[in-house]
Amino acid sequence: MAEMDLVAEFPQPAGAARWAEVMARFAARLGAQGRRVVLVTSGGTKVPLEARPVRFLDNFSSGRRGATSAEAFLAAGYAVLFLYRARSAFPFAHRFPPQTWLSALRPTSPANSGLLSLEVEEKTLPGFAAALRSYQQAAAAGTFLAVEFTTLADYLHLLQAAAQALNPLGSSAMFYLAAAVSDFYVPVSEMPEHKIQSSGGPLQCSEDMLRTASRNLEELSVKDMEKMKEVGNDTNRVCNLPEEREAFSHGYEKENKHLTHEFKELQLKQEAQIKEVKEMWYQEGSELALSSPSEQIAYLLVDRSKLLSKLELGDSKPESQRCMSGNLQKKCAQSHNEDIEKDKTSQNGTERDVEQIAKRLRMVHEEIQRFTDELQGNEKEQSKLDFALENAQLEIEKLKKNLTKLRENDSIDLKKAKEHNQRLNEEILALRTRVRSLDSERKVLGEVVERLKGEIRESQENKQLGNHSPGKTVGAEQKEQNASCREKLKYQQQEEVQQLRQNLHRLQVLCNSAEKELRYERGKNLDLKQQNSLLQEESVKIKIELKQAQQKLLDSVKLYSSPPAEWKQCQQKIKELELEVLTQAQIIKSQNSLQEKLAQEKSKVADAEEKILDLQQKLEHAHKVCLTDACILGKKQLEERIKEATENEAKIKQQYQEEQQKRKLLDQNINELQKEVKILQDKENVLERTNFQQQYRIQQQEAQLKQLENNKRKSDAYLKSNQELLKKVSGLQQEKKALHKECRRFVKQIDVHMRNYNKKCYDHKTKLHRVKNRFIHEVEQRDDRIKLLENENGILRQKLEKEKAFQDQILAQNNNLLLENRKLLEQLTEQEKLIEDNRCTISSVQHRVFFLDKENKQLQENRLQLTEQVGLLKRVIRSIQIFRGQETIFSSTSKYEVLNKILPLSNSS
DSSP, X not given: OXXXXXXXXXXXXXXXXXXXXXXXXXXXXHHHHXXXXXXXXXXXXXXXXXXXXXXXXXXXXXXXXXXXXXXXXXXXXXEEEEEEETTSXXXXXXXXXXXXXXXXXXXXXXXXXXXXXXXXXXXXXXTHHHXXXXXXXXXXXXXXXXXXXXXXXXXXXXXXXXXXXXXXXXXXXXXXXXXXXXXXXXXXXXXXXXXXXXXXXXOOOXXXXXXXXXXXXXXXXXXXXXXXXXXXXXXXXXXXXXXXXHHHHHHHHHHHHHHHHHHHHHHHHHHHHHHHHHHHHHHHOSTTSSSOHHHHHHHHHHHHHHHHHHHHHHHHTHHHHHHHHHXXXXXXXXXHHHHHHHHHHHXXXXXXXXXXXXXXXXXXXXXXXXXXXXXXXXXXXXXXXXXXXXHHHHHHHHHHHHHHHHHHHHHHHHHHHHHHHHHHHHXXXXXXXXXXXXXXXXXXXXXXXXXXXXXXXXXXHHHHHHHHSSOHHHXXXXXXXXXXXXXXXXXXXXXXXXXXXHHHHHHHHXXXXXXXXXXXXXXXXXXXXXXXXXXXXXHHHHHHHHHHHXXXXXXXXXXXXXXXXXXXXXXXXXXXXXXXXXXXXXXXXXXXXXXXXXXXHHHHHHHHHHHHHHHHXXXXXXXXXXXXXXXXXXXHHHHHHHHHHHHHHHHHHHHHHHHXXXXXXXXXXXXXXXXXXXXXXXXXXXXXXHHHHHHHHHHHHHHHHHHHHHHHHHHHHHHHHTSTTHHHHHHHHHHHHHHHXXXXXXXXXXXXXXXXXXXXXXHHHHHXXXXXXXXXXXXXXXXXXXXXXXXXXXXXXXXXHHHHHHXXXXXXXXXXXXXXXXXXXXXXXXXXXHOTTOHHHHHHHHHHHHHHHXXXXXXXXXXXXXXXXXXXXXXXXXXXXXXXXXXHHHHHHHHHHHHHHTSOOOSOO
């Protein structure tokens, strides 16, 4: 399924199948040899924007880290599968750019075979010979394979093929991914075939998140995790971390879960509030849907105030007309009755309007109460969040105190360990001196044994001569002398053998005890150093997180407080950047002119060099022709000229190099300024959009004002017809005045409530922003911890290899000791053949052999203990990897859930 998804999203490039076969053969051959293989990725990826690509999204990476890592792995004995970007840094060659090659290599006369021979000075290319030898050794041994990619599709297909090739190797394969891979890509279905034209407007393309590679890697990591779980069922997750670190990590996990739960609840509440507000404004009508709640309330109150003012104007007019209407009422009773009926109808219309306004006011009161309830609920939630933040700060302070205490304890332990190490070193030196003295004594004893053997041989020869002699008295005397000599020799040999046994026993006991103590103390020192480094890194991370949170708070306050000021500042920055771009363009022009001048000066230098050669030839000719004083003076003058010419040439080269460096710096500044200009242009576009929206709202408000003016004209017409009913309306006016006062009071209260609500909403948003930033920082912190655990795994592997080498050394020493024992046994057997009566020596030698057998058994038991400790360390490493995998799965799932709910997807990689 993963292969089908990858082929659907990225078409398979040409040559991918061939490289897959090559990588499979490479992995199979090295797996049969039992060698470990590392996949190293290096360089950046390219994402094409068209089907026939002209433009690309490029992730910049020089590839130096991958190249140096590949060299280190090859030096450590690994086989390397190097997946790199075209024209990025290559192992053994990234230290020597082509410019230095061109100036350092010198061709010599070609041979008859047609091969070109080159000469190189060691000063110009230091370390070139060693790099060339190491590369040729790796190529000859077949432990290095380089595979090239350019686009994101090439990288993903080749990475998948490499993972499938290394899968059969199991634990002897390792992935070291150092490539800068793009997070975004353009799908094939949305990709235009030809070049995107500028006439179609600005370049706008939507990139999708890259998920295929992460899916494949996740599947591989899940398989590895399953294998590690099967192997690590016996260990039951053994951890080397202390109890305090475990408590610290558990507390952080609980805090993260609690904060994420609260954050989700707040989001749900905010969404429910937004839905309620939208439904309320949809019910009241489409005219006021675009305005805010405070604007709508003000709009209703303005309508009511206008009606009241119109009615008050109507009260002033009838006082002058009452005297005139008395006579008219008597004459036109019928017309008056008709007017009364009309006035009643108009009065009923005004009463309906008043009732509608009252209903609207009731709705406004209900909305105000609802807003107050929501504000109270938000205040409670904010108080809870404040309490949780205070608890978190207290816990952070406690952790800081614990860290300081642990640092002090660790420093004391380190001092004690250093003192103990010094003592052990002194004891080891004393033991070495003892061993040397014993070796010298052993040599002396060997000389004594040889001397005794010679004396025994002489005595035997004398015996034979005595047997042939005729005198009996001489034979008896010689027998007595020989017996006394034999007894003395036996006694001396017994004493020497006993002394040798005692010395060897003491040496072996001292060496074993010293080795055990050294191993124990080294293990303690390593554990203490690791704990100190981890605690220091955690304290630094906590401090950095606190500083970043404070800075983000300040930035958010500034952003919310003064957006128009930032807009003006952005415009000013754009103008300043444009001026800087112009100045830099002028600088580039001046640099071009300087380069032309340098080219002219180079030509002059070449001419001067030709002249120098001519002068040198003339000097040689002058040396051959005559050796007069005049020739010597001319030679000196020519040498001075040559020196001046060489000095001028060196100065010109230095100036040219300095100008090239300046030009590179200016190019970098121009690129940075162009990026800043793009950012500021984007901000301008956003501000223009906001201005356009505000203008659109202003136009809508003007249309509403026009409608109000039309309503005003209609109301004037109604007032003319309602002049006679003003007496009845006067009582209603007083009630309206009272209502008007109440409305003003309510408006003021509403404004106060709305201001408080806006402030609380702002505070709520800032707190949510803090929580979000903190969550992101904690996720980053977990990623850093995962990296630390990976580094620790590498260190433990190196330690295991060192221990294996140490075991091999011990075995070699044991073999040497066994050979020495065999030699001594042979010497003893020879002495037994020569001296039949020396049974005591034979028994002592047998005891010694038995003692050496015991020592060999003890050494074998020590070896078994060391192998068991190595197995325990491997299980610990596997349990740490299991724990790391669980943390990565948990952090990745929580991170993507929060990002999918909160953050909008970014449009740039």
